[in-house]
Amino acid sequence: MSRVAKESDMYTTICNIWNHSLLHVKIAKPQDVCAICEKIRKCILDAVTEENKLEATNRLMEHILDTQRILTIFV
Ligand SMILES: [Zn+2]
Numbered sequence: 685m686s687r688v689a690k691e692s693d694m695y696t697t698i699c700n701i702w703n704h705s706l707l708h709v710k711i712a713k714p715q716d717v718c719a720i721c722e723k724i725r726k727c728i729l730d731a732v733t734e735e736n737k738l739e740a741t742n743r744l745m746e747h748i749l750d751t752q753r754i755l756t757i758f759v
Pocket of ligand 1: 717718719720722751
């Protein structure tokens with residue numbers, strides 16, 4: 685699988701997690717995401733090595749899952 689295909693799959697996975705956990709938050713609108721999401725998203729975009737991209741992507745997934753847990757408690 686090419687690097688672009690892997691990144692595309694990873695992005696799709698993140699979008700799926702996001703859409704399942706945060707239906708009311710649109711991923712395409714930067715003003716709708718929190719500062720942590722923005723920071724990690726920038727890390728993913730700026731990452732050069734595949735290791736850095738995976739690390740940043742994992743951080744975003746952990747952040748989304750943490751947010752989902754918090755929403756489960758308060759919503
Ligand atoms: Zn966030």
